[in-house]
Amino acid sequence: MSLPRSCCLAIASSPPPALASAWRRASSASLSCVVSATGGSLRPGRRPTAQPSPGAVRSSRPTDRCDVAQAREAGDGTDPSADPRVRACLLASTVWQGITHQAEVGSTQDLALQQLRLGRRPGLVVVADAQTAGRGRAGRSWRDDVRGPGGPANLAVTATVTAPVANAGLAPLATGLAVAAAYRAAGAAPSLKWPNDVLLGSRKAAGILVERHTLPDGPTVLLIGCGLNLDWRDVERSGDAIRWTSLAEETGGDVDRAQVLVDLLEHLGSRLEQLSVTPEGLLAAYRPLCATIGREVRVERPGGQVVVGRATSIDASGRLILASDSGGEIVDVGDVFHIDRA
Numbered sequence: 222m223s224l225p226r227s228c229c230l231a232i233a234s235s236p237p238p239a240l241a242s243a244w245r246r247a248s249s250a251s252l253s254c255v256v257s258a259t260g261g262s263l264r265p266g267r268r269p270t271a272q273p274s275p276g277a278v279r280s281s282r283p284t285d286r287c288d289v290a291q292a293r294e295a296g297d298g299t300d301p302s303a304d305p306r307v308r309a310c311l312l313a314s315t316v317w318q319g320i321t322h323q324a325e326v327g328s329t330q331d332l333a334l335q336q337l338r339l340g341r342r343p344g345l346v347v348v349a350d351a352q353t354a355g356r357g358r359a360g361r362s363w364r365d366d367v368r369g370p371g372g373p374a375n376l377a378v379t380a381t382v383t384a385p386v387a388n389a390g391l392a393p394l395a396t397g398l399a400v401a402a403a404y405r406a407a408g409a410a411p412s413l414k415w416p417n418d419v420l421l422g423s424r425k426a427a428g429i430l431v432e433r434h435t436l437p438d439g440p441t442v443l444l445i446g447c448g449l450n451l452d453w454r455d456v457e458r459s460g461d462a463i464r465w466t467s468l469a470e471e472t473g474g475d476v477d478r479a480q481v482l483v484d485l486l487e488h489l490g491s492r493l494e495q496l497s498v499t500p501e502g503l504l505a506a507y508r509p510l511c512a513t514i515g516r517e518v519r520v521e522r523p524g525g526q527v528v529v530g531r532a533t534s535i536d537a538s539g540r541l542i543l544a545s546d547s548g549g550e551i552v553d554v555g556d557v558f559h560i561d562r563a
Contacts, residue, residue, distance in 0.1 A: 304479035316490035318344035327354035329379035384441040399489035412512040424466035517560040
């Protein structure tokens with residue numbers, strides 16, 4: 222899932238361009254509106270959140286792990302939100318306050334926004350096994366409803382939070398770190414492709430879409446979407462999907478869907494809390510995992526401009542820094558492709 226341009230949030234009235242390629246401009250958004258986060262928590266209400274130390278990521282796993290058979294006994298084997306570990310995770314969280322699951326939806330982003338407009342509070346998590354009208358960069362449509370012999374092959378998650386007052390442009394990077402942590406806990410060795418893909422080996426195993434909306438008479442919110450490829454064993458694929466992989470294929474075992482969801486939500490909550498407090502710690506964690514850094518890349522910018530160069534780092538605003546024949550380039554928007562040299 223690649224992400225289109227939108228605006229970034231900042232305290233100043235003229236915000237810096239941070240990760241514009243990872244944002245989708247929402248027609249309902251009031252782009253000048255800034256909403257504060259207080260006490261380190263991204264969601265009003267509930268108990269206050271302790272300020273994390275620089276670079277630290279809080280982990281508050283509420284329950285022990287259990288195997289796939291135990292998870293299926295707890296729920297129906299498909300709906301991870303019914304698993305007691307997920308419920309315990311939400312009860313222990315200062316960020317997440319509710320969850321809903323659908324076997325199939327048009328788009329989890331659309332459903333989450335609809336629920337917020339109907340009065341649900343930010344902190345809602347929407348989970349689906351399949352999407353029939355998912356979207357990626359520039360609103361491109363795509364289907365996310367493949368099924369394997371054992372059931373749903375994917376897990377689509379949209380988490381909603383009140384937009385933080387600063388550094389919201391780093392939300393795609395924070396989300397990538399959270400997905401990578403969940404995959405690592407499941408036994409994989411993920412890396413990150415700037416700004417919005419999670420890789421296993423050199424193949425895409427998850428995508429991220431972050432959207433910003435201003436609710437009528439309400440706060441500005443972030444819709445943080447993750448499309449997780451969990452078990453594509455024996456799944457026929459074509460087009461771009463030929464170059465994709467899944468968690469089960471890389472680990473060689475069954476995937477505990479509920480545990481992946483728990484790990485994702487715990488790490489995502491912690492990383493999002495870093496945005497307003499210690500963004501430098503988030504970036505310090507992101508850079509070593511970023512497979513784009515050190516690679517030759519091709520960047521296709523809006524309007525058809527193409528830039529080729531070597532990615533050297535990620536700057537403090539989350540933008541990609543390139544060294545090219547024409548000198549230095551800073552990329553905040555565009556499609557990025559890794560170049561494989563023979």
